[in-house]
Each structure stands twice: as structure tokens, then as C-alpha cells.
Amino acid sequence: MSDMNEKATVELVETNHVDNIDPYASTKVSMWQSIRESPKVLLYSVLMTFGPMAFGFDSIIVGVVTAIPAFLQTYGEPFGDMYILPSLWLALWNAFIQIGFMIGSIINGPVADRFGRKAAMAAGAAIAAIAIAVIYVSDRSTSVNHRRGVFLAGKTVLGIGLSMMMSTCQTYNSEIAPPKLRGPLLSIFQFFLVLGQLIAAVVAQSQIVVGFTPRSYQICFATQWAFAGLAFIVALVVPESPAFLLRRENVQGARKSFARLHSISTVEGSIAAMQTIMEHEKQFESLNHGATYLECFKGSNWRRTRIIIYASILQQFLGITLVANGTYFMIVAGLSPANSILVLEIALGLALAANITSWVLASTLGRRRTLIGCAVWLGLIWTSVGIAGCFKSKAALWYMGVVINLVLFFYGIGAGGISPIVSAETSSIRLRAKSNSIGFFCNGFMSWAFNFFTPYMFNADQANWGGKTGFFFAALSLLAGVALFFEIPEMKNRTYMQLDEMFEDRIKTRAFARHQTRGELAHGS
Template identity: 65%
Template sequence: MMGQDNKITVDMMEKTNVEGVDVPGSTDITFRQALKANPKVMINCILMTLGPMAFGFDIIIVGVVTAIPAFLQTYGEFDGKQYILPSLWLSLWNAFMQIGFMIGSVLNGWLSDRFGRKVSMMAGAAITSLGVAVIFTSDLSGSVEHRRGAFLAGKIVLGIGLSMMATTSLIYNSEIIHPKLRGVVLSLFQFFLVFGQMIAAFVAGSQITIGFQLVSYRTCFATQWAMAGAALVAALVVPESPVYLLKRGKVEAARKSLTRLHDPTMAESSLISIQETLDHEKAEQQLSSDATYLECFKGHNWRRTRIILYASIVQQFHGISFVANGTYFMIVAGLSPVNAIKVLEVACALALVGIMVSWFLSHLAGRRPTLIGCTAFLCPVWISIGIAGCYPTSKAALWYMGIMINLILFFFNVGAGPVIPIIVAETSSVRLRAKANGIGFLCNGFASWAFNFFVPYLFNVDELNWGGKTGFFFAGLTAIAGVVLWLELPEMKNRTYRQLDEMFENRVRTRDFRKYACTT
């Protein structure tokens, strides 16, 4: 047995007989065989997706409460007909939560590599709980401006914690899962995120009928603590990532972690497989043992980082920032709060079905066709919403816009939603994964900040008042995104990380990835 701080050498690899053993990186088995051989890995991956579930729940809760009458009365202003939220504050709340996402992403890249995936998940859960506490008490001030400011501060802190949990979940699951299971497991990020959104919609729907009682939105805020607590428990239960442990030179700890994740007979071969990939990447780049953010922008790593950036911001081009405000938009346009929440509930349920459809679609067709196809399909959908927005007095047009805006959740989750986390997680090298994913979440946060700030100005009644005609704007953006993805996004389905290293190092053309024969 090797000591905890000993290095796994080439001689040790050569002396270890792994012939006939299906190491975690092997792609020579079927999906069913991989699923049967990795039950403990699947359980731990599901536990870590409680982070994304908390992410989805909190995002919807702090967004849908803007439709609750008591919240509008406490934080909004009366425009002569109804209570509304000023565009400035609606933009600030949406945008500065993205600031929190960016801070959390940068912080998590360092924290996860320094102290481990478990610690970064627990820290994210703790910070999330603190943010919930600030939001929960934000209405105690007698000044509406102070209430709005406190709510803004709480959303920033909440964004930091949620970003840390979401980033850690992707890093951890991508490091322990078999390549054959990678697509389904990494798409669980989006599945549990939407599942959290659906729970949030039902929680908000149960409170919206209470009317102007403060308990209606306070109950929504309080339930966020339960989600953060579940993620904290999950982080305590799962074993530490063996990739992190090997990067820190803790060989014996990595072996114990692998024994908890796999059959004990697989631990040694798994250990060698991971170490060989890490050693190759360090030797190829001729770098020190400590990964840096700068490496993500050098050589072939820049191409990998670029792909992560496209995948990280494309959801904003799909119009998700508008969809996030869909409930408030429908109420301002004339739909009752109860009906607006019901539409959201149905859309979230359909989105879960869409994700399950995507499991088969991305497995059969691949990541590239699924994401590009989804992007192309959303373009005419947004055009139809824009056309309906040209008839603001029509009740039928209003219902069409409301239904289609929320059903974009379904269309988005058939393709882009579940595939984006897969692309972000599997594109970077193993050694730079925490840093590259942190950059991806940082850019996602910046794009979300920008879109969440200016989109309310496009559709809200006290500013440009485009309403449904905002659909034309997003139709143009989806067209641009489709062209960029066609040129830059390669197919990485069923490839080991070592094989992906080879293809990026050899600068294989984007459309040649699928048919490239690796020597690895």
C-alpha cells in the first residue's frame, strides 16, 4: 500500500494488472452496464444535485414573490390602478443577484481547489442561509427604500451561496461519473434545478391566495432554509472527490474515497486512471502542480474555455431572463396572479418532462445537434410571441404570450437546459476543471446581470413598454447564437477526458470530433 502523500509513479501503473477491468474511464461498455456497475456513484451524484435544486427553488421564490399582492404592497408603489414594482428596483434585484453569482463563482474556484468539494458545498449552503435571513428580515424597516435596499443586499448574499453550491455540484459529479453516464448525470443538474422551481411555484401558489398578509411572502422566504439545509446534509454525507485528493497528493485518502464510490476491486484501477490523466495534462503543458486561471486562456485550453463561455451565456440569448420575469409580466399585462402562477406550475411540470426527453435525445443525437436544434427552434417561437405582442388589447394574444413565454421553459429544457451543464462540465481539462467552471459561472453571472438589468426596461409599463414585442429582440439573439454554436461547438459524447485532451491538443476541427479516431 502506498502512503498518503506518495506519488503514483509510472512503474506502479505498469506493475498493476488492470487488464480486463472496466475502469471508470472506459467507453467499451453499454449505458446499462455502466449504470449497473456504478450504483453508489449515482447515489452520491443525486445527493450533490440538491445544490442545483436549492438554486432553482430560490431563484423562482425570490422572483415569483413579486407577484404576491402583499409583497407588491410592501415593496412596490401604486400607479393609480395597481401596485407595481419600479423598473429600476426590479432591474437592480435581478441584476445584483447575478453579481452575487459572479462573486461566488470566483470564490468557489479557489475554495474548491484549496479545501475540497465538500467544504465548498457546505460553505455555499451556509452563505445561502445567511442570505435568506437578510431577505426574510428586509421588510422590518419603516421606509420602503430601506426595505428595497435590504432585499437587494440579501439577494447578493444569496447569489454568492447559490453559485457556490451549483458550481460545486457540477465539478464533483463530472469528476466521479462514468463517461457513458455523464450525459444523464450532468443533466440532472437542470432536472433538479427545474424540480426546485416547480416546488417553489407550488409554494408561492399556495400563498398568493392569502392576499395582503405579510405571512404570504414570508412563508416563501422561510422555505429556502430547508433547501439550504438539505444541500448541507448532502455535502456531509458524500465522500470527497478522488480527483481533488489526488491533485493534493493524498493518495490513500483518494483510495478510500474510491472504495466508497466503487466496488473495492475497482479502486486501484480507478486511482491509476485518474492519476494518469492528471500526470499527462501536467506533462503536456509543462506547468507546475498548481493550476491557475491564466492557463485557461492559453493554447488549446483557450478553445476549451471559449466553448464553456458560449455554453454559459447562451441561455440568456434564449431569453431566460424574460421568462424569469414571465409571471410578473403576465400580471402587469392583465392576467390574474392566480392564473399567472398556474401557468408557471404547468410549465415547470412540462419542463421536467422535457428534461427526461432530452436524456434520450442527447444520448442518441449527441450534445451538438441537441443544443443547436433547440436554439434554432426557439427563434420562430420568439417571433410568434413578438407578433402576439403587437395586439396588446387582445385577450387571446395575452393568453398566447403568457403560455408560450412559460412553455419556453419546456422547449429550453428539451435541449439547451440539460445539455449546457454537460458541455460546461466535460469540456475543460481535469486539472483546470474548477478554474474553468468558475470562469464559466462568472461569465454566466455577468451575462445574467446585464440581461436581468435591461430586460425589465424593455417590457415594463413604466419604461419602453414593449410587452410581448420583446420577443423580436430574443428571436434575433437566438439566430446569432445558432450560428456561433454551429461554428464552435464540437461533439464530445462518449469520450473519456483523456481522449478529449488528445483531440483538443491535436486541434481537431469542430465538425470532425464525432468521427475522430483517438490513439489513446
């Protein structure tokens, strides 16, 4: 009797929820209808972004606390009539968190595939909390080099935890998002990352007035515990990814998870659709046994992995590393700490609005054109910064300070919001955790390299290029635009089954947008 009831349920779903069980169906419902039908998906997707928010806070806080006199006196050294951080240590702090980031990326793929998305998120949050404790007590030593070394160790371990949380967030959200909402739900990754950066700037600004006491920068560090704690709680309350449970052949667990994410009437149809996609992928890769990292570099998966890598490292080519050091850059150039942080706060506020705009662009203008346009535009912006760096006037100084931070706005309206979407939606479902780990690893490696050598370019005790560093990132931005043109296809409003088919059939990059899949032709789409 139960079998008959289940069959009747599936038949009812097939009648009323065709898109749920037809893996080839185009997205026919509007975005607003998808939002009304998926309120719990929206809630859990937002909760998972505490990981990116923690990373955003950390990515800014080290640069911003350099505006606090007590931090410079504790970790820096005299340079003329002021304190500065030596280029070597500034580079090491920025670079070694990326080494931790790479380690976390390698660890997270197997952890998420073996123990689940919830376990990976919780582990990342716990590691981050331990690392923050190390950072918090790093100023206890009487030796400045010991203080710097302990701070370095804490930053490295913190990178491991943050990477695990960020990678898990994108994997989880990509697996639960309906096709029509995939762009916005993957783009909120960047929105909450920028929100974390804004919180970091506000916290540091509040401590400027007491900037000559250690408590000023200690409060900045302690605030990070809040993000780690919230991320750990989120890991306990969100439902496990249904895709992970189905891969583990836990169909009953997948039913319960789907029921927590969607309406009960669509559960069986959703399971049938996802099982169809997974079976298709297994048949296509029948010569392989189990999902391995090696598979990501074979056949059509290699093209998908390349796209993920391009999207993951794009931010470094567009100059975000220099922006992350923008506050310190402006202080060394002569702006007051208060004005430097004020400019940063305004830019981050604009970047939040820009990221919301990118959600619209992702679904209208598309991923491909938005990314290419962003790269070309930032190439021009960085050229103007380089030109301003050739002058010593007060106007040129202010122009560089403002525009370097406004890069966050232009980046957020384009690549900042679109890159996470491309990274998360490109891989096959079967290889998603490992593909995302590869992307985050490459992001970590490039961030390590750029964070290490960028301070040597602009810092006063080394090359002292100042604003002329803009010319370097102008060239890289234009180079990125060329690579995007030839490699990034348009994937908006495509189901994962359609993307599987198009990559397997080796559809040309510029033909993706107008290509009709076999399923679309069969259904008369």
C-alpha cells in the same frame, strides 16, 4: 508482502476492468450496465444537486411572489389602480444576485482547489442561510426604500452562496461520473434546478389565498432555508472527490473515496487511470507551475474555455431572463395572479419531463446537434411571441402568457439539459474547478446584464414593449445558433483522455464526432 498483494490486485483489475485503467478506451458498456455498476455514484450525484435546486427556487421565487398582493404593497408603489414594482428596483434585485453570483464564482475555484469540494459546498450553504435570514427580515423597516435596500443586500449575498453550491455540484459530478453516465449525471443539474423552480411556484400558489398578509411572502422566503440546510448536510456525508485528493497527493484518501463510490475491486485500477490522465496533463503543461486561472486562456485551454463560456451564457441569449419574469409579465398584461402561476406550474412540470428527454438526446442525437436545433427552434418561438405582442386581443394575451412559459419546456429538452454537460465535460481535469468557475462567472455577468435591462423593455412604466420583447430574443437565439455551429464540437461518449488529445491536436469542430484518437487506433476501436 503488501506490495505483492497490491500488484496482484492491479493485475486482476487490468484483466477484468480494462476500461477502468485504459484512459484511451472507448465506452463499450451500455448505459444500463453503467447504472448497475455505479449506484453509489448516482446517489451522491443526486445529493449534490440540492445546490442547483436552491438556485432554481430562488430564480423563480422573486418573480412569483410579485403575484402576492402583500409583497406588492410592502415593496411596491401605486401605479393607476394597482401596485407595481418600479423597474429600477426589479432590475436591481434581478441583477445584483448575479453580481453575488460572479463573486461566488471567483471565490469558489480557489476554495474548492485548496480545501476540497465538500468544504466549498458547505461554505456556500452557510452563506446562503445567512443571506436568507437578511431577506426574511427585510420588511421590518418603516421606509419602503430601506425595505428594498435590505432585500437587495440579502439577494446579493445569496448569489454568492448559490454560485458556490452550483459550481461545486458540477465540478464534483464531472469528476466522479463514468464516461457513459457523464451526460445524464451532469444534466440532472438542470433537472433539479427546474424542480426547485416548480417547488417555488407551488409554494407561492399556496399563499395566494392569504396574499394580503405579510406571512404569505415570508413563508416563500423561509422555505429557502430547507434547501440551504440540506445542502450543508450533503456536504458532510458525501465522499470527497478522488480527483481532488490525488491532486493533493493524498493517495490513501483517494482509495477510501473511490471505495465509497465504486466496488472495492476497481479501486486500484481507477486510481491508476486517473493518475495517468493527470500525468499526461502535467507533461503537456510542464512549462506552467500549478493550476491558475491564466492557464485557462492559454493554448488549447483557451478553446476549451471559450466553449465553456458559450455553454454558460447560452440561456440568456435564448430568453430565459424573460421567462423568469413571466409571471409578473402576465400579471401586468392583465392575467390574474392565480392563472399566471397556474400556467407557470404546468410549464415547469413539462420542463421536468423535457429535461429527462434531453438525457436521451445527449447520448443519441448528441450535444452539438441538440444545442443548435434548440437555438433555431426558440428563435422561431420568440418570433411568434413578438408577433402576438403586436395585438391587444384576449387570445393574443393568453398566447403570449402560455408560450413564454412553455419556452421552459423547449429550453429544457435542448439547451437546458445539454449546456451543463458541455460546460462541465469540456475542461481538463487539472483545471476543472477554475474552468467551471469562469463559466459560472460569465453566466453571472450575462445574467446580471440581461436581468437589469430586460424589465426596462417589457415593464409598463418604461419602454412597455410587452410581448414585442420576443423579437429581441428571437434575433439573439438565431445568433446563438450560428455561434454554436462554428464553436461547439461533439463530445459524447469520449473519455477525458480522448478529449485532452483532440483539443491538444486542434481537431476541427465539425470533425470531432468522426475522429479516431491514437488510443482508439491502437486498440482497434
